[in-house]
Amino acid sequence: MASSVLSAASHSVSPSCSLSTTHKGKPMIRDNTLGFHRGPNSFSSSRSRGRISMAVAVNVSRFEGIPMAPPDPILGVSEAFKVDNSDVKLNLGVGAYRTEELQPYVLNVVKKAENLMLERGDNKEYLPIEGSAAFNKATAELLLGADNPAIKQQRVATVQGLSGTGSLRLGAALIERYFPGAKVLISAPTWGNHKNIFNDASVPWSEYRYYDPKTVGLDFEGMIEDIKSAPEGSFILLHGCAHNPTGIDPTPEQWEKIADVIQEKNHIPFFDVAYQGFASGSLDEDAASVRLFVARGMEVLVAQSYSKNLGLYAERIGAINVVSSSPESAARVKSQLKRIARPMYSNPPVHGARIVADVVGNPVLFNEWKAEMEMMAGRIKNVRQQLYDSITSKDKSGKDWSFILKQIGMFSFTGLNTNQSDNMTNKWHVYMTKDGRISLAGLSLAKCEYLADAIIDSYHNVS
Amino acid sequence: MRPPVILKTTTSLLDSSSSSPPCDRRLNTLARHFLPQMASHDSISASPTSASDSVFNHLVRAPEDPILGVTVAYNKDPSPVKLNLGVGAYRTEEGKPLVLNVVRRVEQQLINDVSRNKEYIPIVGLADFNKLSAKLIFGADSPAIQDNRVTTVQCLSGTGSLRVGGEFLAKHYHQRTIYLPTPTWGNHPKVFNLAGLSVKTYRYYAPATRGLDFQGLLEDLGSAPSGSIVLLHACAHNPTGVDPTLEQWEQIRQLIRSKALLPFFDSAYQGFASGSLDADAQPVRLFVADGGELLVAQSYAKNLGLYGERVGALSIVCKSADVASRVESQLKLVIRPMYSSPPIHGASIVAAILKDRNLFNDWTIELKAMADRIISMRQELFDALCSRGTPGDWSHIIKQIGMFTFTGLNAEQVSFMTKEFHIYMTSDGRISMAGLSSKTVPLLADAIHAAVTRVV
Numbered sequence: 001m002a003s004s005v006l007s008a009a010s011h012s013v014s015p016s017c018s019l020s021t022t023h024k025g026k027p028m029i030r031d032n033t034l035g036f037h038r039g040p041n042s043f044s045s046s047r048s049r050g051r052i053s054m055a056v057a058v059n060v061s062r063f064e065g066i067p068m069a070p071p072d073p074i075l076g077v078s079e080a081f082k083v084d085n086s087d088v089k090l091n092l093g094v095g096a097y098r099t100e101e102l103q104p105y106v107l108n109v110v111k112k113a114e115n116l117m118l119e120r121g122d123n124k125e126y127l128p129i130e131g132s133a134a135f136n137k138a139t140a141e142l143l144l145g146a147d148n149p150a151i152k153q154q155r156v157a158t159v160q161g162l163s164g165t166g167s168l169r170l171g172a173a174l175i176e177r178y179f180p181g182a183k184v185l186i187s188a189p190t191w192g193n194h195k196n197i198f199n200d201a202s203v204p205w206s207e208y209r210y211y212d213p214k215t216v217g218l219d220f221e222g223m224i225e226d227i228k229s230a231p232e233g234s235f236i237l238l239h240g241c242a243h244n245p246t247g248i249d250p251t252p253e254q255w256e257k258i259a260d261v262i263q264e265k266n267h268i269p270f271f272d273v274a275y276q277g278f279a280s281g282s283l284d285e286d287a288a289s290v291r292l293f294v295a296r297g298m299e300v301l302v303a304q305s306y307s308k309n310l311g312l313y314a315e316r317i318g319a320i321n322v323v324s325s326s327p328e329s330a331a332r333v334k335s336q337l338k339r340i341a342r343p344m345y346s347n348p349p350v351h352g353a354r355i356v357a358d359v360v361g362n363p364v365l366f367n368e369w370k371a372e373m374e375m376m377a378g379r380i381k382n383v384r385q386q387l388y389d390s391i392t393s394k395d396k397s398g399k400d401w402s403f404i405l406k407q408i409g410m411f412s413f414t415g416l417n418t419n420q421s422d423n424m425t426n427k428w429h430v431y432m433t434k435d436g437r438i439s440l441a442g443l444s445l446a447k448c449e450y451l452a453d454a455i456i457d458s459y460h461n462v463s
Numbered sequence: 464m465r466p467p468v469i470l471k472t473t474t475s476l477l478d479s480s481s482s483s484p485p486c487d488r489r490l491n492t493l494a495r496h497f498l499p500q501m502a503s504h505d506s507i508s509a510s511p512t513s514a515s516d517s518v519f520n521h522l523v524r525a526p527e528d529p530i531l532g533v534t535v536a537y538n539k540d541p542s543p544v545k546l547n548l549g550v551g552a553y554r555t556e557e558g559k560p561l562v563l564n565v566v567r568r569v570e571q572q573l574i575n576d577v578s579r580n581k582e583y584i585p586i587v588g589l590a591d592f593n594k595l596s597a598k599l600i601f602g603a604d605s606p607a608i609q610d611n612r613v614t615t616v617q618c619l620s621g622t623g624s625l626r627v628g629g630e631f632l633a634k635h636y637h638q639r640t641i642y643l644p645t646p647t648w649g650n651h652p653k654v655f656n657l658a659g660l661s662v663k664t665y666r667y668y669a670p671a672t673r674g675l676d677f678q679g680l681l682e683d684l685g686s687a688p689s690g691s692i693v694l695l696h697a698c699a700h701n702p703t704g705v706d707p708t709l710e711q712w713e714q715i716r717q718l719i720r721s722k723a724l725l726p727f728f729d730s731a732y733q734g735f736a737s738g739s740l741d742a743d744a745q746p747v748r749l750f751v752a753d754g755g756e757l758l759v760a761q762s763y764a765k766n767l768g769l770y771g772e773r774v775g776a777l778s779i780v781c782k783s784a785d786v787a788s789r790v791e792s793q794l795k796l797v798i799r800p801m802y803s804s805p806p807i808h809g810a811s812i813v814a815a816i817l818k819d820r821n822l823f824n825d826w827t828i829e830l831k832a833m834a835d836r837i838i839s840m841r842q843e844l845f846d847a848l849c850s851r852g853t854p855g856d857w858s859h860i861i862k863q864i865g866m867f868t869f870t871g872l873n874a875e876q877v878s879f880m881t882k883e884f885h886i887y888m889t890s891d892g893r894i895s896m897a898g899l900s901s902k903t904v905p906l907l908a909d910a911i912h913a914a915v916t917r918v919v
Binding site: 062065118 | 517650786788805
């Protein structure tokens with residue numbers, strides 16, 4: 001039987017304040033402030049206000065002072081989309097691939113791999129802490145190329161991680177432990193979770209200029225200046241391709257110059273490769289930036305994800321690779337990555353790793369996968385072209401919309417501001433994040449004209 | 464005369480001396496200035512630069528996991544009669560890994576289901592899985608569930624649940640000290656230290672009786688500061704196999720509540736320990752019944768054999784539904800920067816089994832078969848030692864519960880058994896009963912007999 005207890009209502013009034021850009025860790029919310037009880041108390045009709053006495057403290061909830069966390073902005077977009085009754089509504093906030101019918105897509109090679117697994121009768125034993133050996137081999141070779149000298153010389157430490165996020169977190173924890181005080185430079189803007197990851201790992205970060213709102217393109221000069229002026233030995237977080245959220249990537253010539261500056265300052269590049277093959281349709285082309293840095297003899301960290309390119313979103317499969325200058329230090333790095341993973345989740349999930357190893361390791365499935373990836377990337381390219389054509393045929397103002405074609409990958413920064421993005425939602429039922437980012441994966445050819453109308457109206461008629 | 468038993472139950476905490484001071488990195492950076500620069504446009508990789516040039520040079524090699532070391536040594540042994548009692552996973556009578564029939568059936572269903580996709584699941588995991596996991600551990604009629612005072616999030620098996628719970632407490636709880644039993648699972652101190660909690664211990668295992676040091680436990684928890692977190696193994700204590708009786712649990716509960724300590728249960732063996740899901744959950748339910756707050760980490764690695772699928776859940780029982788919803792919102796902020804959202808495959812299997820009455824009943828049958836086999840191994844080993852007249856009281860083998868048994872053997876005896884009999888176990892004398900079969904019990908009994916009669 002539940003005992004009846006007297007409980008004092010108390011909770012924090014103010015939500016968590018926003019963190020400064022160089023904040024290390026999160027502020028602790030420990031002190032209760034006075035306030036009113038917000039819900040019915042199922043145990044007692046009496047309430048206490050004021051300071052909690054020691055006698056009463058025994059029965060007070062230890063979690064009473066915990067405030068409601070701020071809602072996730074991207075999740076909010078999808079939820080608002082769901083409750084909208086409009087027939088023409090469009091969800092461009094979702095960061096996942098959709099078919100032309102705007103349905104989720106499970107790749108055929110993934111289904112084949114799962115059937116193979118069942119036929120083989122694979123067991124469910126624990127993987128090693130570092131993950132599946134077959135997966136680790138396949139993923140490093142996919143990223144760097146099987147004939148890459150770094151692989152042949154065993155200078156690559158690969159540890160299976162929980163997709164891109166888990167892999168980034170392992171890399172961040174390694175930085176925190178072995179490069180204390182080292183700063184991470186992240187692009188402005190970047191994927192929202194990057195800041196959370198480094199904050200939670202207690203790694204200080206700051207931003208380098210990347211996106212230029214005036215040209216809706218790359219602020220290359222600003223980027224170079226900021227990387228050059230960062231303290232020597234900083235980690236530079238780089239999106240390997242298909243920058244999230246802008247879709248803006250450096251050109252091969254610009255990548256060379258970025259590598260020059262990083263080498264000059266003895267910085268360490270930390271690549272986030274979440275879209276290899278999915279961005280352009282070519283695995284090799286999308287890995288070119290990472291391979292360039294490795295070919296220069298640079299030591300790099302690379303986080304990989306198979307969420308988008310294999311559609312394995314919820315299977316949580318990825319890897320952290322550390323390319324070192326010697327096999328000995330690579331082995332030590334790997335042992336320390338394992339030491340970080342063990343107290344986090346012991347060992348990684350097996351299902352997604354087997355799918356990847358089977359697809360990448362089987363020449364027939366691998367070729368089928370490449371074809372499906374080209375199809376997905378091709379659909380997004382077609383949508384970009386169609387959207388551009390629709391906008392330019394309707395907009396007579398002479399504005400340059402070519403950035404839509406220049407951007408790469410799933411996401412497009414439209415250049416719309418907060419008010420204009422609100423207009424897209426309120427007037428046109430187009431759901432997107434307030435930074436003006438749209439996910440082209442949520443767009444079909446049939447809807448491009450409608451979206452063009454919405455963008456033109458918002459751009460010209462809302463200031 | 465019984466040989467002396469000396470247990471080495473040291474738990475290795477994080478060794479801060481393994482971190483290199485930052486000046487080493489600066490020296491490396493300085494040294495690089497004196498090395499020739501790579502040609503900036505050299506597209507063909509030169510031979511690797513010298514090791515001293517690596518920014519990772521100051522990293523030391525981390526020590527190998529001791530349990531993994533046992534398995535590695537076992538794998539290298541060419542003997543045909545070798546026995547691996549270090550592995551913490553269930554084995555069949557033939558010594559093979561087991562995938563439960565219900566798991567296979569569900570996987571076939573999932574593959575045949577064309578409506579399924581691989582979309583991201585929520586940060587907190589599959590809603591069905593979370594609800595059903597809470598019901599499994601607390602009971603479907605639990606008042607805490609009826610009142611919506613429970614928040615449950617899917618995590619990466621038991622370890623991930625402990626880690627998420629630990630990070631949550633480090634951020635939001637007023638006390639940052641967690642008390643662990645002596646001994647406890649080797650990963651526990653690492654999990655909680657990295658989560659931001661400081662680790663202390665309370666007495667648990669009594670080497671003299673190979674049972675529970677109940678008085679020591681009560682004394683140590685009785686002197687813990689108010690509000691401290693207390694880690695409790697719900698059943699089948701790892702590594703000793705020693706569990707409190709229900710009467711002892713009631714006294715522990717009274718002490719914890721009267722001292723306003725916060726219980727954090729690690730429930731990794733529900734159903735797998737005794738064969739009964741309800742019996743194994745009894746200690747947790749005892750605490751929930753009094754209306755107090757607590758945390759529970761659940762694992763489906765052992766009881767469903769889903770080891771590598773990484774399925775687990777963290778439940779936090781709060782005082783009110785409003786607090787529970789706020790707690791859940793903050794748990795999301797712990798999880799998102801760790802891995803964004805949990806893996807779908809294993810949780811889908813569990814949800815399907817817990818949801819379907821027929822699958823659930825079949826599972827309980829297979830679960831009981833696993834537990835019964837382990838219990839019979841305990842009995843057979845005890846009988847074999849008695850029939851050999853092995854010195855000492857071995858009744859603890861049948862009193863202890865679950866997969867693991869603390870034999871009472873010392874490190875020298877363990878080493879002897881490895882060298883002379885090719886039997887692999889951890890040096891603390893822990894054996895995994897799951898690695899035994901009727902065919903191998905005599906071999907183990909012979910080895911133990913030889914060890915206690917020839918090695919003191």
